[in-house]
Amino acid sequence: MKRSLRLFLLFLSFCILLAACGSSTTTSTNSTSTPTPAHVTLNVFAAASLTESFTEIDTAYQQQHSNVIVKFNFNGSQILEQQIANGAPADVFASADQTNMQKASNAGLVNTPQVFVKNRLVVIIPTSNPGNINSLKDLSKKGLKIVIGANAVPAGKYSRQALANLSQSPDYGSSFANEVLANVVSEEQNVKAVVQKVQLGEADAGFVYVTDVTSAVAGKVKTIDIPDPYNVIAQYPIAVIKSSPHPSDAQSFVDFVLSPNGQAILKKYNFIIISG
16 A cells, blocks of 8 residues: 555656656747847948938838838038048948048948939028028128038038139129138038027028928028039938948948938938939
């Protein structure tokens, strides 16, 4: 009787142990059968004038690439190029000019760049118009406060080129550019800083891109067009960074910017698309 009881208890213990092992194996198997999908973070360095359009492009891009998280660094193209040259982690570079992209290319930092969009300049003034500016010619009046991009900033470089072009016209006179530049009270490191000073009334006028007159800004400023014969058409190149740890995903983002969907968004923000 005692021997039968001992055998029964041993058999029961064995069954309990076997059941526990089976449960552990099942749990382990289940935990490895459904791995969590990996997320990729792309660092996109883009010209400040692309802030609104690229933010919307990212929203559309992520609808097709839910595993990719895009982090933007918006600033003057010259600053972005220097950051990349100094080793800042970046996957994509979108410049507002060919000069800074060429620097990155000459240094072997990027793959072959492609122009993905174009832009043009415009003059903005506060809606209150404290400088009583009604035409481009008025920009040469003494005592005005004009804000412009610094020489190294693409928008600043283009603004000076446009002024030089205007000075070639008898309608403005050879001294026009120098007279306007004499009114410059601040040179900014990116075009958004120019917009901010004008819309806050800290300047009488500023040179920006037409794309910078967004819906958020339009009610605070008025625009004065620069005639096409004197204006400068800015070309924006984009490229994948050679050191990107996610080259295929970075190229995918570039491809989306160049796609009909990406171009439609850029056109919505008044850029000149490459097919237009």
